[in-house]
Amino acid sequence: MWLPGYDMRVVIVDPLLKNLSGHCYFYDKAAIAELQKRNIPFLLFGNTHADKDCLAIDNFFPCSTDIISSVFAAAGPIKKLFNVLRASRLFKQQLENCLFKNPDFYIKENDSIFIPTFYIFELIFLGWIFALRSKQFAQIYFRLNIILRFRYIRNSKILTALLGFFYKLACNVFLGRLKDKVVYLTDSELLKKEYEALLNREVLLCPIPLNPFVFKIGKESDASQKNIPNGRIVISYVGGARYNKGFDTFVDMAIRLNSDKELSEKIFFVLQLDIHPQRGKDRKIVCSAVEKIESFSERVDNIRIVRGTLPMQKYYRLLSESQIIVLPYRDEAYKSATANILVETILLGKVPVVSSNTWMAYELSKFGLKELVFEIGSTLNLAQTIKKIALGYSYYLEKIRWAQPCWKEFHSVCNLVDLLVPKSKALDALQ
Numbered sequence: 001m002w003l004p005g006y007d008m009r010v011v012i013v014d015p016l017l018k019n020l021s022g023h024c025y026f027y028d029k030a031a032i033a034e035l036q037k038r039n040i041p042f043l044l045f046g047n048t049h050a051d052k053d054c055l056a057i058d059n060f061f062p063c064s065t066d067i068i069s070s071v072f073a074a075a076g077p078i079k080k081l082f083n084v085l086r087a088s089r090l091f092k093q094q095l096e097n098c099l100f101k102n103p104d105f106y107i108k109e110n111d112s113i114f115i116p117t118f119y120i121f122e123l124i125f126l127g128w129i130f131a132l133r134s135k136q137f138a139q140i141y142f143r144l145n146i147i148l149r150f151r152y153i154r155n156s157k158i159l160t161a162l163l164g165f166f167y168k169l170a171c172n173v174f175l176g177r178l179k180d181k182v183v184y185l186t187d188s189e190l191l192k193k194e195y196e197a198l199l200n201r202e203v204l205l206c207p208i209p210l211n212p213f214v215f216k217i218g219k220e221s222d223a224s225q226k227n228i229p230n231g232r233i234v235i236s237y238v239g240g241a242r243y244n245k246g247f248d249t250f251v252d253m254a255i256r257l258n259s260d261k262e263l264s265e266k267i268f269f270v271l272q273l274d275i276h277p278q279r280g281k282d283r284k285i286v287c288s289a290v291e292k293i294e295s296f297s298e299r300v301d302n303i304r305i306v307r308g309t310l311p312m313q314k315y316y317r318l319l320s321e322s323q324i325i326v327l328p329y330r331d332e333a334y335k336s337a338t339a340n341i342l343v344e345t346i347l348l349g350k351v352p353v354v355s356s357n358t359w360m361a362y363e364l365s366k367f368g369l370k371e372l373v374f375e376i377g378s379t380l381n382l383a384q385t386i387k388k389i390a391l392g393y394s395y396y397l398e399k400i401r402w403a404q405p406c407w408k409e410f411h412s413v414c415n416l417v418d419l420l421v422p423k424s425k426a427l428d429a430l431q
Contacts, residue, residue, distance in 0.1 A: 010035055010042040010420055011113045013099075015066040015091070015122060017054055018047030021240065021274070021309045023340045024117055025054065029312070030209040031114070031420075032058065034413045040421060043105070045098055053311070064094035067121035084121060092125040100133065111142040112420050119150060120166050127174025134177035144178060145420055148186045148195050148203060151333045164198055171199050185419060188359050190336035208343045209413030228268050228321070232302070233390045236322035237271040238315070238341060241290065243282035246328025246355065247271075248289035252379040253326075254303060255296055257386060267390050269303045270318065272310065319348055323397075324389060327354045330377050334358045343411045346404060351396050353385055367403040372396065 012031065017024040028044060035042045036058070045063035046054055054060055067087045099107065107113070118126060123146070130137070130144070152163040175182045184199070185206040186192050195203045228234055237250040254269045271293065275286060297303040306318060319325065325345040335357060342360045345352040354360035355376040364372055372389070375381040389396050 008040055008110045008112070008421065009108070010040055010417075011107075011111055012042065012044045013063065013095075013113065013115055014045070014117050015047050015064045015095075016068070016117045017044070018049050018066075019051045019309060020053055020311055020315070021276070026312060026315075027116060027209065027340065029057065030413045031116075031416060034209075034417045038417065038421075040417075048094065061098075063098040064091055066119075067091050068119045088121060088125060091122060092129060095125065096129050100129065107137070107140065107142055109141055113142065113144045114420055115144070115146040117149060118146065120152070120163060120170065123170045124166060124174070127170040131174040131177045137178065137181070142181060143420075144175070144182045146175075146182065146184055147206065148184055148191060149337065151191065151194070151335060151337045152198065153194055153336070155332050167195075167198060172201075183419075188336055188338045190359055190362060191338075194336060204419060206419050207411040207413075207415045208338060208340050209416045210344055210347050210411060228270075228304075232266060232268040233324060233393055234268050234270060234322045235324045235326060235386060235390070236269070236318060237326050237328075238318055238322075239272060240274050240276040241272070241286055242276050242278055243285050244278070244329065244331035244333075246330050246377070248285050249328040249330070249377060249379055249382060250326055251289040251293045253328075253382045253386060254293065256379060256383045258296075258300055258302070260387070263387060263390065264300075264302060267302065267386075270306060270322065271303070272306045272318070274307070274309050316344075319344060319350065322350055323393060324351045324353060324386065326382070326386070327352055327360055328374075328376075328382060329355050329358055329360070334360070343407065346400060346407050347411065349397070349401060349404065351389060351393070351400055353382070353389065367399075367406070369399060369403065 010031075012028060014024055014028055017028055019025070028046075032042060032044065042059055044057060044060045046057075046060055048062040048065055050060070050062055055062075065087065067084060069087075099105070115123075115126065126146075148167075152160065152167055154160050154163065171182075171184070184195065184201070184203045186195060186203050187206050187208045189205060192203045192205055235254075237247065239245060241247040250271060254271070257267065258264045273290060273293075275283075275290065278286065293303070294305065297305055306314075310318065319341075325341065327339060327342060327345075329339065334355075336359050338359050342352055342354065342363065351372065352360070352364070353372050353374060354364060356373050357376050361370075361373045364370065372385070374385040
C-alpha cells in the first residue's frame with residue numbers, strides 16, 4: 001500500500017555500520033545505489049563511531065552505538081552482562097534521540113523504515129520504544145521492515161528457550177502493538193521456517209543484494225605483494241580471521257597442501273589477516289594460526305597475506321582474482337544464518353568450498369553442488385576437497401556457471417528494494 005499525495009522515503013537504521021568490516025557497508029551501499037537509481041529519497045542512520053568511509057556515504061547520520069560489540073569486548077559472563085546492561089541503556093537513549101527527539105527528523109506518512117542488522121538486544125529496545133508510542137503512530141501509515149538475520153536456535157536448550165522468549169517479547173509483544181505496520185524478512189529459507197514456527201506469523205524471503213560495483217572491478221598488481229604466477233589456481237580466505245569462520249582450518253589446510261610438491265606448483269593461497277575480537281580460547285587458536293602461517297609464508301612462494309580491513313575496491317578485487325573461495329565456517333549460528341560472501345562468490349563465477357551442516361551447504365545442495373562441501377572442522381577433508389577441485393577446476397567452474405542465472409535472478413538489490421517500497425510507488429519510480 002502507498003498513500004497517494006505523500007512522498008516516499010526509505011530510512012535505513014543500521015547501528016553496526018561503522019567501518020568497512022563485515023557485510024553492513026557493502027549491503028547498505030548496494031541498497032542506496034538502487035534507491036538513487038529510482039530517485040527515491042533515503043536517510044541512513046549508522047553508528048556514532050563511524051569512520052570516514054561511512055561518513056562519506058550520502059545522507060549518512062551517526063545515530064547510535066551497538067550493543068553486541070559490548071558482548072564481544074568483555075571477558076567472562078558477569079562482565080558481559082554488565083556491559084550489555086550499560087550498552088542497552090545507552091542504545092535505547094540514543095535510538096530515541098535519533099528517531100523521536102530529533103529536530104531534523106520525524107517519521108511521516110509513507111516512510112519505509114529498514115532494519116537490516118539488529119541483534120536481539122537491539123531489537124528488544126527498538127520494539128520497546130515503538131510500543132511506547134504505538135498510539136502516536138496509530139493514524140500514520142509507515143512500514144517497519146525488519147530482517148531476522150541471526151539464528152535463535154542453539155545447541156543449548158536453555159539458550160534456545162531464552163533467545164526464543166526474547167524474540168517473542170520483541171516481535172509479538174512490543175512490535176505487535178504496531179500491528180500490520182511491521183514486516184519481517186529473512187534471507188535464509190531455513191531461518192524463515194524457524195522464525196515462522198516461533199512467531200506464528202509470515203516471514204518474507206528476501207535476497208542478499210550484490211553491490212553493482214563488484215562487476216566494475218579491474219585487476220591491479222601490488223608491488224608489495226607476491227605476484228601470482230600465470231596459470232595457478234588462486235585459493236582464498238576472505239573476511240575476519242575468526243575461529244567461528246574457520247580461519248585456523250584454512251591455515252592448516254594450506255600448509256598441508258604445500259607438502260604435496262606437484263600440487264603446490266599449481267596453486268596459490270591468498271588469505272586476509274584481519275583479527276576480530278573473540279573469546280579467549282578462540283583468540284588463542286586464531287593467534288596461533290596467525291603465527292604459523294606468517295612463519296610458513298616466509299619459506300614458500302605461493303602464499304600471500306593481505307592484512308587488515310579491506311576497502312570495498314580491494315575486497316572485491318581480491319575476490320575477482322581468486323578461483324576458489326574457502327568458507328570453512330564452524331559456528332552453530334551458521335546452520336541456518338546466511339553468509340553474503342557465498343552469493344558474491346557464485347555471482348562472480350568463483351567456486352565456493354563450504355563447511356557441512358551450514359546454510360551454505362544447504363544452498364549448494366539445492367543445485368547439486370554437494371561436491372563443494374567438506375566435513376565441518378576437518379582439515380584433512382578440506383584439503384582433499386580443495387585438491388580435487390583444483391585438479392578438476394574447469395569441471396566445477398562449469399557447474400557454478402550453470403547455477404549462476406538462478407542466483408542472479410533472485411539475489412538482486414532490485415528485488416530487495418521492491419520489498420521495501422510499496423509496489424505502486426515502486427512502479428511510479430521506474431516509469
